[in-house]
Amino acid sequence: MARIDLRNLAHAYGPNPREPRAYALKPLNHTWEDGGAYALLGPSGCGKTTLLNIISGLITPSQGQVLFDGVDVTAMPTEARNIAQVFQFPVIYDTMTVYDNLAFPLRNRRVPAPAVDARVREIAAMLEMTDVLRKRARGLTADAKQKISLGRGLVRSDVAAILFDEPLTVIDPLLKWQLRSQLKQLHKKSGYTMVYVTHDQTEALTFADKVVVMFDGEVVQMGTPAELFERPAHTFVGYFIGSPGMNVLAAEVDGTVATVDGREIRLPRAYGKSTPDRKVELGIRPEFVRVARGQGLPVTIRKVEDVGSYKIARLALGQREIAAVAPEGTEFPADDVGAVFDPAHLNVYVDGHLVDGTPVRGA
Amino acid sequence: MDRPTNQKAWFLVLPVLLLVAFSAVIPLMTVVNYSVQDTFGNNEFFWAGTAWFEEILHSQRFHEALARNLIFSAIILAIQIPLGIVVALSMPRKGIGVSICLVLMALPLLIPWNVVGTIWQVFGRVDIGLLGHTLEAIGIDYNYVRDPLDAWFTIILMDVWHWTSLVALLCYAGLVSIPEAYYQAARIDGASRWAVFRYIQLPKMNRVLLIAVLLRFMDSFMIYTEPFVVTGGGPGNSTTFLSIDLVKMAVGQFDLGPAAAMSIVYFLVVLLFSWIFYTVMTNFERGGQ
């Protein structure tokens, strides 16, 4: 149990990286609070595994420091760091029994036999593996092997943090759901710092108190699921979280007026004048787009998807598509259709990043 | 459940059966034929029953050669298997070092047997050989022509030089098939270097080790060319292995009957030991479950 600070941390796999693109992990500062349950969310190749491996010491970062409770551990080997990690694909010791597999991390650290036994049985019970403890690990199913892998990560009771690198990928959906809620319970009971990597947003949102979103080697936002939903700090977050994702529209901005496709939209805050060398975009969640007759931006309805509890309208604004979410039973107008954006939830992004405007009185 | 039966399939295996018959079964049967008969030339044969077998099995000459073979194979396995594993473990896993290593290691395997013998025959000579002369110069009494122990030393060293790389290459093939995640997990689990070897590397090498042991056993047990070229079976009979003895008997003395009986016994011994190794090692792999 520890707080983990990452200071000015960056990593490139090749030697002597010149351009920023050579970095698998761009310079970042970040803190994982003691006892937090974090989900690390991001698309494939964005550097999630790299980040975990740096925290656990499997990789030495090209620059920056890793601190456990304020102590610099950057140069410390994995074995000395007191950290547990579960990998994406099951790693089991073929020739050992399930019991010995689970006991392995404890025995290597010279934990006395009775304590090993108690702990192994506890974890086995949690994973529902008590009846196969005496079996060889080799012949088991992929699910069972991954459970053993998971179990080895959980078996040590004194770890600073447990890192999960997409631990449930190869497990079938029902079992996945059960294991996830057990992990969550274990977290409540034990108070370990847990970092859970995934690229599945439901998994992230159900497991974690705080979600950290990575994109292209950068941490683009950390926040509660609600924060990520309401104020995505990066267009990628808006697009990645929520279904359908946030609408992102190229725009020109000057003061409190944004221009999209030659149409003016009032903004709740004032921004500087946009310049052509930077990409300026408006972001609005489909939940905050209202379809109305004769108001807002003129659009046409391409199609309406009925998802059961709500409807998704796919609107065409010139060449662009905008999604709008409306409650079940909404009737959409047949002609003179307009899309109205809720100004309170309009966000402005420059080069992908959210910018805070200055509040204007009376807006 | 009804299984469709189609006897035509036999035609498909026929070519292989014929090939095996001509290359293995028929020659073996000829040997069996010789082993139960006596001949004085002129293609005249007399039934001898099991006489030759009894003679061979009771002959001291056979016992001694068999003992030499067993000791030789035991020494070869005891040196080459661990050494091959150590070499494989210390070979590089990536970079240009890999290709250089592989080529260097494959070199001894590409040299014809009798050339290997000749190389070591010269290498070990006291008058002109690099090894023999050097040993002599630093005051070690070494002469493989006179001293049986030196002869054994030379032959074993030669075989280790010739074949250890085969074991190493086989083990290496097993090692490179281990995913990086296993080593990472072992570090997370705090495993010692020994534990990594014992629980990750050794289990992954098990299959190839079985092949290596079988190949090296059979090959060392049937060794002929190299000791024949280096020592010719001497000094005395000290390096006369079964194969050398067999050739002496069959070609030198033209005792076809006893030689044939000996070949069969020899063959059965190889078969027996190979079977034992196979059984023991596959059981070990399954770990008794």
Ligand SMILES: Nc1ncnc2c1ncn2[C@@H]1O[C@H](COP(=O)(O)OP(=O)(O)OP(=O)(O)O)[C@@H](O)[C@H]1O
């Ligand atoms: N050993 C390596 N050598 C060189 N490049 C690597 C290595 N491992 C990862 N990379 C590169 O670093 C970047 C980040 O990889 P990383 O494995 O951290 O991504 P990830 O977010 O874990 O992706 P995934 O969801 O697919 O597991 C990728 O572009 C990848 O190609």
Ligand SMILES: [Mg+2]
């Ligand atoms: Mg990964």
